[in-house]
Amino acid sequence: MAAGTGLFAEILDGDVYKYYADGEWKKSASGKSVAIINPTTRKTQYKVQACSQEEVNKVMDLAKSAQKLWAKTPLWKRAELLHKAAAILKEHKAPIAECLVKEIAKPAKDAVTEVVRSGDLVSYTAEEGVRILGEGKFLVSDSFPGNERTKYCLTSKIPLGVILAIPPFNYPVNLAVSKIAPALIAGNSIVLKPPTQGAVSALHMVHCFHLAGFPKGLINCVTGKGSEIGDFLTMHPGVNCISFTGGDTGIAISKKAGMIPLQMELGGKDACIVLEDADLDLVAANIIKGGFSYSGQRCTAVKVVLVMESAADALVEKVKAKVAKLTVGPPEDDCDITPVVSESSANFIEGLVLDAKEKGATFCQEYKREGNLIWPLLLDNVRPDMRIAWEEPFGPVLPVIRINSVEEGIHHCNASNFGLQGCVFTKDVNKAIMISDAMETGTVQINSAPARGPDHFPFQGIKDSGIGSQGITNSINMMTKVKTTVINLPSPSYTMG
Numbered sequence: 001m002a003a004g005t006g007l008f009a010e011i012l013d014g015d016v017y018k019y020y021a022d023g024e025w026k027k028s029a030s031g032k033s034v035a036i037i038n039p040t041t042r043k044t045q046y047k048v049q050a051c052s053q054e055e056v057n058k059v060m061d062l063a064k065s066a067q068k069l070w071a072k073t074p075l076w077k078r079a080e081l082l083h084k085a086a087a088i089l090k091e092h093k094a095p096i097a098e099c100l101v102k103e104i105a106k107p108a109k110d111a112v113t114e115v116v117r118s119g120d121l122v123s124y125t126a127e128e129g130v131r132i133l134g135e136g137k138f139l140v141s142d143s144f145p146g147n148e149r150t151k152y153c154l155t156s157k158i159p160l161g162v163i164l165a166i167p168p169f170n171y172p173v174n175l176a177v178s179k180i181a182p183a184l185i186a187g188n189s190i191v192l193k194p195p196t197q198g199a200v201s202a203l204h205m206v207h208c209f210h211l212a213g214f215p216k217g218l219i220n221c222v223t224g225k226g227s228e229i230g231d232f233l234t235m236h237p238g239v240n241c242i243s244f245t246g247g248d249t250g251i252a253i254s255k256k257a258g259m260i261p262l263q264m265e266l267g268g269k270d271a272c273i274v275l276e277d278a279d280l281d282l283v284a285a286n287i288i289k290g291g292f293s294y295s296g297q298r299c300t301a302v303k304v305v306l307v308m309e310s311a312a313d314a315l316v317e318k319v320k321a322k323v324a325k326l327t328v329g330p331p332e333d334d335c336d337i338t339p340v341v342s343e344s345s346a347n348f349i350e351g352l353v354l355d356a357k358e359k360g361a362t363f364c365q366e367y368k369r370e371g372n373l374i375w376p377l378l379l380d381n382v383r384p385d386m387r388i389a390w391e392e393p394f395g396p397v398l399p400v401i402r403i404n405s406v407e408e409g410i411h412h413c414n415a416s417n418f419g420l421q422g423c424v425f426t427k428d429v430n431k432a433i434m435i436s437d438a439m440e441t442g443t444v445q446i447n448s449a450p451a452r453g454p455d456h457f458p459f460q461g462i463k464d465s466g467i468g469s470q471g472i473t474n475s476i477n478m479m480t481k482v483k484t485t486v487i488n489l490p491s492p493s494y495t496m497g
């Protein structure tokens with residue numbers, strides 16, 4: 001079954017995909033649509049509705065009333081529907097993966113993996129939610145000095161209300177369900193604003209939730225350019241929480257949003273610190289996986305290598321040899337390196353490369369670009385005065401900085417405005433733990449490349465990399481607030497007294 005056909009035919013109207021509200025697929029009254037450019041062909045691949053502000057207002061009202069009913073739905077029923085959606089998602093992985101290939105040039109194999117991983121995330125969330133939301137806390141007053149046991153305190157986790165979920169282009173399905181599933185199991189409703197490039201993948205995913213039979217109005221998906229409809233959404237009074245993943249757009253949103261909980265997973269400049277005793281074959285393999293998977297378009301990609309001078313020549317040679325074996329071409333052929341998501345992204349990456357060239361970096365390969373396709377490039381002898389030492393290319397270009405001490409590596413890592421993940425390679429685990437303690441990042445991987453997965457691990461950025469902690473359990477908890485009920489007794493009650 002291809003995208004927009006069979007079960008998915010109802011989400012398409014002519015050549016424009018509909019938006020989803022009140023349990024139905026709708027055409028926007030705006031009469032406008034947004035073109036989605038295929039990064040490989042650089043031609044329009046799909047079109048989605050440009051929803052109007054009136055339609056957003058309507059969706060917010062629908063989401064609010066649906067949430068009130070959903071909060072009264074037993075946990076086991078919420079979980080049952082999530083398991084159904086997960087199964088449908090995995091059953092239809094092929095058409096959804098096809099959209100990922102066409103919209104964001106994700107290699108075909110990785111596209112299928114993203115959909116299956118998303119189904120697994122939804123199911124795991126259902127199970128985890130039933131457990132952690134099925135228990136609260138019971139406190140007694142006499143544990144605090146001066147009190148008798150005359151007060152029983154019952155605390156529980158209750159939903160926030162309407163969650164506005166805004167995922168980025170690079171995981172438009174996985175980073176959407178990583179917000180949707182925790183929100184739903186916790187009793188919230190969802191308004192999803194998918195990335196423009198990735199929107200059709202997201203709409204197909206939403207249809208799987210629709211087919212699972214969730215109540216009308218509980219899940220809604222409005223499409224349109226973030227630059228046009230984004231502010232109206234994030235500042236909407238009907239929103240009770242924003243869960244955002246993306247670039248520094250998130251910082252701007254955090255300045256505009258009202259008094260509501262924010263979950264922000266933003267950019268990263270994940271540093272890879274390599275000590276002289278590291279297993280260089282292991283390091284080289286992880287630099288390739290970490291630095292060049294999905295053409296470096298991952299927030300957790302290795303974005304700067306900080307290698308001890310004594311090991312640098314040998315490491316660079318090993319990485320060069322592996323770069324030479326990377327396949328470059330269209331996502332349909334499962335190439336390792338595929339076109340980056342847009343011309344503007346490719347131009348940004350090129351700007352960093354030219355800056356590095358002008359300032360004297362060593363080019364381990366010739367710089368080569370054809371349209372949005374940029375060949376993998378390792379830059380050696382990068383110095384801190386070069387932009388690429390600090391900025392996030394979000395592309396297949398990786399800088400190597402040679403260091404003469406561990407402290408120098410840690411300093412560079414901590415001098416970044418980002419603080420998402422980092423990694424350190426050494427055989428000395430005690431030293432690795434000390435370095436991890438010193439690195440100002442949300443996560444440090446020891447002897448492996450940075451990664452968000454597996455999806456139940458806590459995942460958080462600090463500084464300009466984000467607010468709050470995600471990963472299934474933490475995401476569920478972040479989508480709740482505490483409710484306390486205190487029972488006041490006429491006289492102290494010491495059971496078993």
Ligand SMILES: NC(=O)C1=CN([C@@H]2O[C@H](COP(=O)(O)OP(=O)(O)OC[C@H]3O[C@@H](n4cnc5c(N)ncnc54)[C@H](OP(=O)(O)O)[C@@H]3O)[C@@H](O)[C@H]2O)C=CC1
Nearest residue numbers: 168169194195196225226230231246247249265266267299
């Ligand atoms: N920390 C993490 O887990 C991740 C971080 N990232 C970071 O995101 C960047 C690349 O992803 P990208 O999608 O381009 O990031 P963007 O920040 O450009 O977009 C992220 C989302 O925000 C939407 N958006 C854009 N403008 C607004 C606005 N004013 N109000 C509300 N929403 C808006 C976008 O919609 P539209 O597409 O219509 O513009 C998209 O859905 C990189 O910096 C990368 O590091 C990416 C993935 C994960």
Ligand SMILES: O=C(O)[C@H](O)COP(=O)(O)O
Nearest residue numbers: 297298299300451452453
């Ligand atoms: O934001 C991203 O790019 C993803 O969170 C990366 O996820 P991964 O490390 O599991 O690929």
